[in-house]
Amino acid sequence: MAKIQLNGKKINIKRNYSILDLLKKYNLDNKKIAIELNGAIIPKINYKRKHLKNNDKLEIVYFIGGG
Amino acid sequence: MKDILKIANKKLKSRLIVGTGKYKSFTETAKAIKASGAEMVTVAVRRVNILDKKKPMLTDYLNPKIITYLPNTAGCFNSEDALRTLRLAREMGGWKLVKLEVLGDKKNLYPNMIETIKSTKILVKEGFKVMVYCTDDPLLAKKLEDNGASAIMPLASPIGSGLGLQNKINLSMIIKQSKVPVIVDAGIGTASDATIAMELGCDGVLINSAIAQAKDPILMAQAFKDAVKSGRNSFLAGRMKKNFIGSASSPLKGLI
Numbered sequence: 616m617a618k619i620q621l622n623g624k625k626i627n628i629k630r631n632y633s634i635l636d637l638l639k640k641y642n643l644d645n646k647k648i649a650i651e652l653n654g655a656i657i658p659k660i661n662y663k664r665k666h667l668k669n670n671d672k673l674e675i676v677y678f679i680g681g682g
Numbered sequence: 683m684k685d686i687l688k689i690a691n692k693k694l695k696s697r698l699i700v701g702t703g704k705y706k707s708f709t710e711t712a713k714a715i716k717a718s719g720a721e722m723v724t725v726a727v728r729r730v731n732i733l734d735k736k737k738p739m740l741t742d743y744l745n746p747k748i749i750t751y752l753p754n755t756a757g758c759f760n761s762e763d764a765l766r767t768l769r770l771a772r773e774m775g776g777w778k779l780v781k782l783e784v785l786g787d788k789k790n791l792y793p794n795m796i797e798t799i800k801s802t803k804i805l806v807k808e809g810f811k812v813m814v815y816c817t818d819d820p821l822l823a824k825k826l827e828d829n830g831a832s833a834i835m836p837l838a839s840p841i842g843s844g845l846g847l848q849n850k851i852n853l854s855m856i857i858k859q860s861k862v863p864v865i866v867d868a869g870i871g872t873a874s875d876a877t878i879a880m881e882l883g884c885d886g887v888l889i890n891s892a893i894a895q896a897k898d899p900i901l902m903a904q905a906f907k908d909a910v911k912s913g914r915n916s917f918l919a920g921r922m923k924k925n926f927i928g929s930a931s932s933p934l935k936g937l938i
Contacts, residue, residue, distance in 0.1 A: 622729040641732050647741050648730060649774040651766075656773050674729065676770050678740050680711055681726025681756045682701030682841070682890030 619671040634662040637673075648677045685914065687886055689863050690779055690811035690832040692750065696721050697880070698910045699752065699865065701890025705899065708743040714893055715744060718903035722750040724781055724888065726757070727767045727774075746775060752813065754781040759794070761801040768805060779832065780805070783815035791841040791868075795822050799829060806830035815867050818852040820859060827862055834860050835888065838879065839869030842891045846875040850882060857883045873902070873909035880913025881921070 616627050621637075628637065634657060638645055650657045651674040657665055667673070687694040700720040705711040715723055723744060731737055744751075753771035755764040761784060768780045782801055786794030793816055805812045806829060813833035814826050823834045836856055839845035846869065847853065857864050863885035870876055876887045889906055896902035 622732055624732070641730075642736075643730065647739060647774070649727075649770040651770060656769055658773065675732070676727050676774070677730050678725040678751060678753065678771075678774065679728045680702035680705060680708075680740055681754055682703040682724055682888075 617667060617669045617671075619667055619669070619673055621673045622675060628667060632667050634665045634667065634673075637667065638662065638675075641675075643675065648675050650675055685918070687863060689813065689865075692722070692779055692811075694721050694750075694886075696907075696910075697886035697914055698876070698906055699724065699886060699888040700893060700903070700906075701888065702740060702744070703756075703890055704894035708738055708740060710899060711740070711894075712743040714899045714903040715749065716903075717900045717907065718889075718893065719907040720749075722752050724752045724754045724756075724890070726754055727771050750779075751775065751777060752779060752781050753777055755783050757785075758783070759785050759788075761797045761804070764797070764801050765804060768810060769808075772810070778809060779811040779813070781813045781815065781835070793817055793837070795819070799825055802826055802829050802831055813865065818849050818856065820852060820855040823856045823864075824859060827860055831862060833863045833865050833885075835865045835867035837868040838866050838875065841868040843869050844871030844892060844895075845869050846871045847878055847882075850878070853879070853884065854882055873905040876906055876909040877913035877916070880910055881916050883917050886910075 618627055653672050687697050696719045698718055698720045699722045700715055700718050701724045702711050755767045758764040764784050771777055784794050784797040784801055786792050802812055802814055811832040813835055814831045815835045818836040826834055839848045865886040865888055866879040866884050867888040870889055870892050879887050893899050893902045
């Protein structure tokens with residue numbers, strides 16, 4: 616198990632979980648989102664190979680209505 | 683003759699840009715955008731609600747392949763947050779054309795021009811095409827253009843106020859001096875405000891609240907479409923000279 620912070624919420628994930636695994640778990644289409652891991656933007660191409668570890672801070676954002 | 687609005691490399695037939703906030707539903711948003719004829723819409727970047735897996739997404743209702751998404755930095759009060767937001771937006775879909783707004787006051791939502799100029803410089807260096815929300819100060823507008831802004835977006839009055847054009851003189855000065863498009867952003871309350879802005883010679887208008895908060899947003903979107911066209915045509919046609927005495931429209935010769 617690893618404890619990470621996702622969009623400000625603490626969650627537990629399995630060991631060796633990749634960003635892509637996490638997106639699948641939350642049913643998120645990687646074309647419609649962008650990700651920041653510990654303050655750095657992760658290019659989409661790296662979602663599969665980037666594994667999450669304890670205390671990682673992840674932000675997943677998308678477009679919403681705005682003026 | 684085709685009248686095209688060109689911002690950076692983007693060519694638009696419609697001079698009306700519409701915001702996608704404050705609507706009752708995504709269905710209403712999509713209908714209003716369609717009625718407005720807008721080809722470009724502003725969107726905000728926010729955290730995904732991870733607890734609600736089935737929550738609909740804006741992209742399901744407005745196809746970014748058909749309508750140009752203009753990511754904004756609404757809600758950012760410093761340069762750092764604004765840059766972070768736009769870098770994420772670029773990663774999301776490869777958008778280089780963005781709208782920068784760095785606010786300075788939580789009550790009147792006035793732009794912080796010091797942070798705005800600072801952010802514009804950095805974004806331009808990073809290859810972004812930046813449309814910049816700003817005050818109606820001609821000197822600061824020039825400063826933005828000198829720093830590589832792709833469009834100048836002065837406010838008509840505070841965001842969401844609906845108070846209309848409060849300083850036509852300043853807007854005219856900005857329009858006259860600018861070599862990049864000038865889009866009046868924020869404060870427009872009703873369709874006639876948009877016509878007046880276009881008659882002043884601005885290149886386009888950005889409307890959100892005036893459409894979304896109308897009693898009938900879809901009909902108001904249509905009204906804005908017509909208003910922007912009318913104002914643009916009126917500007918291109920060139921108004922008559924003002925006379926301070928009467929001038930009869932009918933000839934006096936042959937009067938009985």
